[in-house]
Amino acid sequence: MIILNRIDTLKNELRQITKDKKIAFVPTMGALHEGHLSLISKAKKENDIVVVSIFINPTQFLQGEDLDTYPKKEQADAKLCELCGVDYLFLPNKEMMYEKDEILIKAPKTKGFILEGEKRPGHFDGMLQIVLKLFNIVNPTNAYFGKKDAQQLSLINQMVKNFYLDINIVACEIVRENDGLAMSSRNVYLDKHQRELALNISRSLNFAAKAVGANKTNSTLIIKEMEDFLSQYTEIKIEYITIVNREFEQINTIEIKNSIILIAVKIGNIRLIDNIWV
Amino acid sequence: MIILNRIDTLKNELRQITKDKKIAFVPTMGALHEGHLSLISKAKKENDIVVVSIFINPTQFLQGEDLDTYPKKEQADAKLCELCGVDYLFLPNKEMMYEKDEILIKAPKTKGFILEGEKRPGHFDGMLQIVLKLFNIVNPTNAYFGKKDAQQLSLINQMVKNFYLDINIVACEIVRENDGLAMSSRNVYLDKHQRELALNISRSLNFAAKAVGANKTNSTLIIKEMEDFLSQYTEIKIEYITIVNREFEQINTIEIKNSIILIAVKIGNIRLIDNIWV
Numbered sequence: 001m002i003i004l005n006r007i008d009t010l011k012n013e014l015r016q017i018t019k020d021k022k023i024a025f026v027p028t029m030g031a032l033h034e035g036h037l038s039l040i041s042k043a044k045k046e047n048d049i050v051v052v053s054i055f056i057n058p059t060q061f062l063q064g065e066d067l068d069t070y071p072k073k074e075q076a077d078a079k080l081c082e083l084c085g086v087d088y089l090f091l092p093n094k095e096m097m098y099e100k101d102e103i104l105i106k107a108p109k110t111k112g113f114i115l116e117g118e119k120r121p122g123h124f125d126g127m128l129q130i131v132l133k134l135f136n137i138v139n140p141t142n143a144y145f146g147k148k149d150a151q152q153l154s155l156i157n158q159m160v161k162n163f164y165l166d167i168n169i170v171a172c173e174i175v176r177e178n179d180g181l182a183m184s185s186r187n188v189y190l191d192k193h194q195r196e197l198a199l200n201i202s203r204s205l206n207f208a209a210k211a212v213g214a215n216k217t218n219s220t221l222i223i224k225e226m227e228d229f230l231s232q233y234t235e236i237k238i239e240y241i242t243i244v245n246r247e248f249e250q251i252n253t254i255e256i257k258n259s260i261i262l263i264a265v266k267i268g269n270i271r272l273i274d275n276i277w278v
Numbered sequence: 279m280i281i282l283n284r285i286d287t288l289k290n291e292l293r294q295i296t297k298d299k300k301i302a303f304v305p306t307m308g309a310l311h312e313g314h315l316s317l318i319s320k321a322k323k324e325n326d327i328v329v330v331s332i333f334i335n336p337t338q339f340l341q342g343e344d345l346d347t348y349p350k351k352e353q354a355d356a357k358l359c360e361l362c363g364v365d366y367l368f369l370p371n372k373e374m375m376y377e378k379d380e381i382l383i384k385a386p387k388t389k390g391f392i393l394e395g396e397k398r399p400g401h402f403d404g405m406l407q408i409v410l411k412l413f414n415i416v417n418p419t420n421a422y423f424g425k426k427d428a429q430q431l432s433l434i435n436q437m438v439k440n441f442y443l444d445i446n447i448v449a450c451e452i453v454r455e456n457d458g459l460a461m462s463s464r465n466v467y468l469d470k471h472q473r474e475l476a477l478n479i480s481r482s483l484n485f486a487a488k489a490v491g492a493n494k495t496n497s498t499l500i501i502k503e504m505e506d507f508l509s510q511y512t513e514i515k516i517e518y519i520t521i522v523n524r525e526f527e528q529i530n531t532i533e534i535k536n537s538i539i540l541i542a543v544k545i546g547n548i549r550l551i552d553n554i555w556v
Binding site: 111 | 285297384385386387390437440492520
């Protein structure tokens with residue numbers, strides 16, 4: 001595995017790879033868990049070369065969010081990448097990735113400012129800005145993203161479409177702990193009691209999915225049942241529960257195999273999101 | 279010459295060209311004049327394939343500007359392109375180039391909102407949005423832009439840098455009428471008297487360049503002399519006269535061979551810009 005932190009070096013390396021080879025790209029913020037590893041493993045299977053980036057992108061954190069405390073595990077991450085057969089590990093720093101007074105990417109006015117975008121205004125602007133930069137540096141055939149950040153995935157698909165990027169976006173299944181908690185680098189913030197409480201997030205989604213399986217397709221009713229279930233746990237503060245189609249439009253009637261049930265909660269100061277594709 | 283209006287058809291055509299061939303791209307808004315033809319001719323000399331686009335991009339016109347009356351000469355333009363040996367003429371329409379609720383490009387907060395950006399706020403956002411789309415569709419080796427729109431050129435260079443685009447931007451000399459008026463599709467708006475008056479724009483720039491040649495490097499003095507000269511013509515309303523370096527930073531002392539003297543005026547309702555690189 002080649003570890004690089006210079007943009008031009010990575011670009012030069014990758015531009016020498018012949019066009020018949022498939023290049024995979026897995027952008028991450030590090031603190032790699034099994035969710036990331038599943039992306040890398042899928043990337044490895046489907047491509048000739050795998051590039052992983054680790055960059056805690058400051059512009060996608062809001063003032064007061066956890067930029068400074070976001071878990072950093074550089075050595076463990078590098079070891080994991082090596083074990084997974086990653087070819088290039090790209091570790092740029094902030095000074096390399098950003099200049100003063102840059103041209104900016106802005107999330108779409110509607111789709112970018114609902115749900116996560118409403119709770120974290122500006123987050124998607126920064127995410128799209130860095131993803132476009134990384135895409136253009138790596139110029140991959142396939143780029144891998146988890147379904148857990150469903151709205152992020154939807155906006156990245158939109159960016160590829162709006163700007164005619166020659167990149168195939170591969171949406172990967174959510175990886176969960178044995179007890180159902182969706183993997184997240186932020187799970188380390190949970191204490192034992194909070195960790196226990198957090199299980200009810202995926203439980204509520206599973207109940208909802210079961211209801212959909214039994215042909216209940218009224219979004220309002222499904223959402224109400226999830227809210228009722230979670231209301232037992234007063235320490236879980238629901239930020240939103242909503243149901244969207246694959247184009248990320250909120251829908252009143254669930255379209256089977258074309259819908260996503262989304263949830264965001266806070267337990268203490270820890271924000272957790274999860275979803276299920278039904 | 280192949281005339282195309284579908285994005286996917288053009289993309290498919292161009293992606294079949296082998297990588298050893300150089301592709302040139304000349305984006306225009308049509309109403310082609312000798313300025314455009316000089317770009318195309320340079321593109322033709324320096325590349326294997328020349329792609330010209332004609333698209334009057336609505337998002338770079340402000341409310342109340344001349345979007346509806348902007349000169350259209352589709353057939354003459356096509357004929358000229360053919361005579362110049364253009365390989366692909368791309369004529370998309372608005373519905374193809376834009377979708378609802380798009381991801382947006384925004385000009386840099388400082389550099390995008392001075393001079394032209396101050397007079398035409400939002401203009402550069404729309405310009406960058408369409409140029410990025412077109413760049414990604416065509417994926418050229420070299421893209422050709424005139425020095426007349428110096429701030430546009432500077433921002434396009436910045437976009438290539440900020441987003442690591444693999445495109446070489448070629449800055450081309452301003453082409454002038456025999457009497458010195460810089461070529462512009464908007465010159466057709468000038469009546470005979472206005473056309474006569476407009477000559478003083480390039481005259482004022484020539485005086486300034488001569489002064490710089492005689493080692494006068496104080497920006498304030500040079501600008502003052504231009505203003506004094508133009509003040510004879512009360513029908514010429516100066517919007518700005520300024521001097522910047524190649525990074526488009528306003529400078530108090532002219533850096534020889536690294537400076538641009540810029541002017542924007544209004545004659546009646548017609549806005550004209552010009553500049554000289556010294």
